[in-house]
Structure formats: structure tokens, C-alpha cells
Amino acid sequence: MSVVKTRFAPSPTGYLHIGGARTALFSWAYAKRHGGQFILRIEDTDVARSTPEAVQAILDGMAWLQLDHDEGPFYQMQRMDTYKKIIQKMLDDGHAYYCYCSKEELDALRETQMQQGLKPRYDGRWRPETDKTLPEVPQDVPPVVRFKNPTTGVVAWDDMVKGRIEIANAELDDLIIARADGTPTYNFCVVVDDWEMGVTQVIRGDDHVNNTPRQINMLQALGAQVPQYAHLSMILGDDGQKLSKRHGAVSVMQYHEDGYLREAVLNYLARLGWSHGDDEVFSMAQFCEWFDLDHITPSAAQFNTEKLNWLNAHYIKNLPLERIADEVKPRLGKLGVTETSTPDLLAVLNLYRERSNNLNQLAQEIAFFYQMPAINEADAAKHIQQETSGIIEKFLEKAQDSDWAADNLHDALNFVVTEQQIKFPKLAMPLRVALIGIAQSPSIDQVMAILGKETCLQRIHALFPKK
RNA sequence: GUCCCCAUCGUCUAGAGGCCUAGGACACCUCCCUUUCACGGAGGCGACCGGGGUUCGAAUCCCCGUGGGGACGCCA
Numbered sequence A: 001m002s003v004v005k006t007r008f009a010p011s012p013t014g015y016l017h018i019g020g021a022r023t024a025l026f027s028w029a030y031a032k033r034h035g036g037q038f039i040l041r042i043e044d045t046d047v048a049r050s051t052p053e054a055v056q057a058i059l060d061g062m063a064w065l066q067l068d069h070d071e072g073p074f075y076q077m078q079r080m081d082t083y084k085k086i087i088q089k090m091l092d093d094g095h096a097y098y099c100y101c102s103k104e105e106l107d108a109l110r111e112t113q114m115q116q117g118l119k120p121r122y123d124g125r126w127r128p129e130t131d132k133t134l135p136e137v138p139q140d141v142p143p144v145v146r147f148k149n150p151t152t153g154v155v156a157w158d159d160m161v162k163g164r165i166e167i168a169n170a171e172l173d174d175l176i177i178a179r180a181d182g183t184p185t186y187n188f189c190v191v192v193d194d195w196e197m198g199v200t201q202v203i204r205g206d207d208h209v210n211n212t213p214r215q216i217n218m219l220q221a222l223g224a225q226v227p228q229y230a231h232l233s234m235i236l237g238d239d240g241q242k243l244s245k246r247h248g249a250v251s252v253m254q255y256h257e258d259g260y261l262r263e264a265v266l267n268y269l270a271r272l273g274w275s276h277g278d279d280e281v282f283s284m285a286q287f288c289e290w291f292d293l294d295h296i297t298p299s300a301a302q303f304n305t306e307k308l309n310w311l312n313a314h315y316i317k318n319l320p321l322e323r324i325a326d327e328v329k330p331r332l333g334k335l336g337v338t339e340t341s342t343p344d345l346l347a348v349l350n351l352y353r354e355r356s357n358n359l360n361q362l363a364q365e366i367a368f369f370y371q372m373p374a375i376n377e378a379d380a381a382k383h384i385q386q387e388t389s390g391i392i393e394k395f396l397e398k399a400q401d402s403d404w405a406a407d408n409l410h411d412a413l414n415f416v417v418t419e420q421q422i423k424f425p426k427l428a429m430p431l432r433v434a435l436i437g438i439a440q441s442p443s444i445d446q447v448m449a450i451l452g453k454e455t456c457l458q459r460i461h462a463l464f465p466k467k
Numbered sequence B: 001g002u003c004c005c006c007a008u009c010g011u012c013u014a015g016a017g018g019c020c021u022a023g024g025a026c027a028c029c030u031c032c033c034u035u036u037c038a039c040g041g042a043g044g045c046g047a048c049c050g051g052g053g054u055u056c057g058a059a060u061c062c063c064c065g066u067g068g069g070g071a072c073g074c075c076a
Helices: A018-033 A052-065 A076-093 A103-115 A186-198 A206-221 A252-257 A262-271 A282-291 A304-316 A322-334 A346-356 A359-369 A378-384 A386-398 A406-420 A424-436 A444-451 A453-463
Strands: A005-008 A037-042 A071-075 A096-099 A144-146 A155-160 A163-170 A177-178 A203-204 A227-232
Touching: A005 A018, A005 A203, A018 A052, A018 A076, A018 A203, A018 A227, A018 A252, A018 A262, A018 A282, A037 A052, A037 A155, A037 A304, A052 A252, A071 A076, A071 A386, A076 A096, A076 A177, A076 A186, A096 A227, A144 A206, A144 A262, A155 A206, A155 A227, A177 A186, A186 A206, A203 A206, A203 A304, A206 A227, A262 A282, A262 A304, A304 A346, A304 A359, A304 A378, A322 A346, A322 A359, A346 A359, A378 A424, A386 A453, A406 A424, A406 A444, A424 A444, A424 A453, A444 A453
Parallel strands: A005 A037, A037 A071, A203 A227
Antiparallel strands: A096 A144, A144 A177, A155 A163
16 A cells, blocks of 8 residues: 655646645645645746746745645756656657657648547657558658557546546547657656656646546556546636636735635635535644545535635634734734734734734724824714713713723713713714724723723823813 | 536535435524624525436436536647
């Protein structure tokens, strides 16, 4: 029984997006679940489109999500010697051959086939067969190397999420495994790497289903063990449309920037296309214990930001306060708040985190504890009347001499409300506006207690000058 | 066009022939709590794509249709 090895193999042509993150998560969890190894492999053979920035973005994304790899990262560009050696061997063994077709020739071929309603594919004109005379080798065309795919029979595998899939070899053509410049192509590199790295389960997006039979054929030609395959369906945007550059295919790091906790994103992604009965909220440790491939939905899943928000709220409410503080501090920093010791940030968060589903929003809501709030004109107009300053005055008289603890402030508020025979909001709302700028907050007595006597008096007097 | 895949509430899903009068979660609505806004609690609304089979019995199995998606590169 070989040890479980999974891999995540992105190509560095862009950031780590939400679909890639889920694929990585599932591969990672599968390895964890089975006490196996998780490999990170960077598929950078498309030199024109791969960038070091994209590599870094992927690494950053994986690091933020804490999807740690046990091996790698491997870079395919550093493995050229291996690929070239194996290409030569396949040439020698008769599993591959040179093809001298020019790109123009191939384009023309494709077009004719499309017009005839056929599936466009290479016609095998340079494929060596017994009793077949190959064309004259042109002098000016550097050849590509093609894999000699079987022409009859079917390739089949039991996909761990989609079930048995069979594809006739007649549907396949001889794919190019080395370009005219000698560099190997994607399908070939994947085959060599998965084989040499001992990958036992290939978990990837289902846009690769069509590559699988080709890869299996090559694996078999090489005498390699064929891994198990699990093809994950894609993730659609909030609106049911395919995610794309200009359509919500955001980087996972964008979620970090937008105020989401990794715990929420991870939990959300885990539940997208996978389920464990009715369980909705669980830790990654729990997920790794539960995760298995046969509870993955084969159909595409639509992303739902509302549900992510709900999970984010859950984790903001339940993670250790220190953790939330670490997340909120830099966000307060962006709002110009650098000093968070007075009042104590933990106390502030304890009071405020219940009501927030987003870290940025949370930071914005508590910024007034550390800086003078802007008064919301609408709220001020609505809650401040002629008699207001008199009421406030009464309250201050009563509260002035107390120790400014929440209980005592609470009593003072109630005393004034009873004494003046007014509704509670008559007093609480103007106080809110004066202290935090808006009319929504947790219990005003608690806000005042945390804000501290000095600051409270200062802000109240700023709006209601002493007579 | 050809091949492949998919199909349960608006969304994520449970469901492996009888436990289904189809369950849970998000969202939405109502009520309760309440010092405003939230949080929380209790209810409610809401789905098996269509048609044929198979079976005593089908959301579950089979076929056809329809709809959606993917792949058909010297991209990955």
C-alpha cells in the first residue's frame, strides 16, 4: 500500500483564485486525512505567460490559507533535463515520433475539419506505420514530437467524483509533447511529474477531464502506475456565470483585503461542493478528519457571498479575541488609528464583534474609540431637539460624580429618564450622536464606560456646550 | 459541429428503492428579546427539469428529450 500523495499544480499566469484555492484545499485535506503528503508544483512551462509575480501571488495565497505543502514547490522549468531524457526515450521506444507539419498547415487542417462538422484533430500524416511511406522531410521546418496514441479501444477510469468515464481512443489524436524548440508541453510534463513524484490521487478541476485519457495513455506507454483521478466541478460566480478575469474571479488575497477571515473562507470553500451531513460550521482539523472524495458533488456550484458573510460573522464572534485584534489592528491603521491601548482594544472588540460580519467594517465601527467621530447630520437632525441639551445636562449632573462604570451609568440614565418622564431614546440617541457620531451602537452605557469619562465629557460638550 | 460532464428550495446541499408529508444551512418574511442598530431565540415561505420505462414501490436505477457546462492549441 503506497503512501497517499496529492498535489496542487497551478500555472503561474495569475493569482490564486477561489476555484484554485478549493482544489488546493481538497488536495491538501485528502493528504491530511490519509496521513499522506501534499505537493506543491508550479507548472511554468508557458514561459511567455508565467511570471515571478504570479508565483509569489500563489505562494502568498497558499500561505494565507495555511495550506502548507510537504514537498516542493517544484518548478517544471527546472526539470527540463528529465523531460528531455524521457522524450528521447519515447522516441527510441517508438511511442513518439517527429512531425514536420507547420502551424499554418495545422490551422488549415483544423478549419477544414470544423467546416465538415468533424472534431478537429491531427490526421497522423507523420505518424509512422508499417507499410506506410512518410512524406519527404522538409529542410526548413523544425519538427515537434508527437505521442503515438493508440487508435483503437477505449481509455477508461473510475473518477472518484464523477464515476466511470470512458473515452474512445478514436476520439483522441497524437498530441504534441515537445514543441519545435524542444520544450515539453503541459500534458507531457504532468504525466512525467505525477509519475516521478509518486502522486497517487490527482485532484483537479474538471476542465482536465478531457486531458485524462491522453495522460493515461502516456502513463501506460511509460509503464507507469496510473493514479486515481478526482475531477472537481467548477465554481460559478454569485450570479451563476462562469468566473473570469473580468467577472469576479478574484484572488483569495482579495478576500483577506476585503475583511474576511481565513477560517471563514476555508470553511465556506470546504462546504462548496462537499458535505458531511448537515454540518455547516467546522474547523480545518475537523474537516481533515471528515474529508472524503465520495461526498463531493459532481455538479457545478455557485458562489454565495451571503453565506460567506454569515460564516465570517460566526468566526468573528467566536475566534479568540486576540486573533481578531491582530486582524483588526492593521485595518484600524489604514483608518489612521495606530494607538489602540486606550481604551483597550480587546474590551472594545468584545463589545463590538457580535454585530459585525466583516473585519474592515468592524474596524470602521470602532475607530471612534480612538479618534473623534464625524457627526452624522441626518442622525443629529433626527435625534437632537430643543430640549435635548437640558436632558443631557441632567444626565451629566447625575453621572458626573460616579466612577463611570457601566452599571452606574446605566442607573444614571434610568434615573434621568424616569425623572424627566421621557422615553429612553430621548436621552440615549443624542448621547450616541455626540459620542460616536451615529445613532447605532451597543448599549450606550457600555460604550461610555469603555470610552472613559474624560473623552465622553469632552465629546458631549463639543456638541452641547456648557452654559 | 464532435466528444465528455452535469441536473433536488433563489443559493450551498442531505438523500445510495420504502425511513420523504423530501431534511439542514444562507437569504427572505413574521413574531419574541430589546435602549437604537445588530446579535440571539421561535416560527414561516420555498425544490426532486420533462417524458417514458424497470419495480408492489423511484428524488434515488435505465432510456430518450430538454437545459446548462466543459474540452477540442507548438496554453495550462
